Amino acid sequence: MMPDLGKYADAVLSSYAVSIVLLAAIVWLSIWRARKVKKQLKEIETKEKSNG
């Protein structure tokens, strides 16, 4: 199944590894911060409402 990458195997595989890690990192960070900020805002808005 794995294609024969010959003498350039290191270059091709490291390109894919670096790119996939970086893309996964920005996706994970974006989702993590989105959840954190959403939760924080909800808490403050609830507090505001209860304070009238």
Next chain:
Amino acid sequence: MGMSVKSLWEYANPKKFIQTTDRVLPWVSVLAVVSLVVGLIWGFFFTPDDFRQGSTVKIIYLHVPSALMAINAWLMMLVTSLIWIVRRHHVSALAARAAAPVGAVMTVIALATGAIWGQPMWGTWWAWDPRLTSFLILFLFYLGYIALWEAIENDDTAADLTSILCLVGSVFALLSRYAVNFWNQGLHQGASLSLDKEENVADVFWYPLLVCIAGFVLLFIALVFLRTQTEIRARRTRALLARERMG
């Protein structure tokens, strides 16, 4: 026309923006993942080696889409920054802020895959070639832009100053795209994509590359939607906290 322009500005309303993007975000995300998985698997497993570049041609499926997005992300930031300067819509400025880290990551991917590709093909990881150099400067502009947003407490002042920085940086975004045409020198070849059939990459590489480009564009859109929502909420949080402190 008047109607469609009017309806476009409705999305400048933060609530309307969040409601609409909430509806489309799952679809865009799924399409992005499907396009990326299909495009990368197609390119990596089911395309032949190039007669000159061997298996390194497989790097094209990451290098070209990321380089394209690195430039276009900045151009998107330019448009939204101009909208902020002219119309003072906060969502527009926050969309530019949201796009910057995504654009920076695209630039790093383009630079890294370019260096890894360059080593076996040119015999060097790096050369002070016009396209490579303008890309590096574009990356520094991304860092400067992100740092400037973080450094200024007042959101409106930050939006004003980063918009100006974005205008200046656009010169390098355009140079990154056209450097090869402006200066007929350096190691980097001309654009891989062209409407001219003779100049464009061969069909066997072109179709999976198109799918990968679609995947990168969709991923960028999904991330910018999500991150803009986050910036809108973060801005509201800061405003509420400030009001609380004022008593």
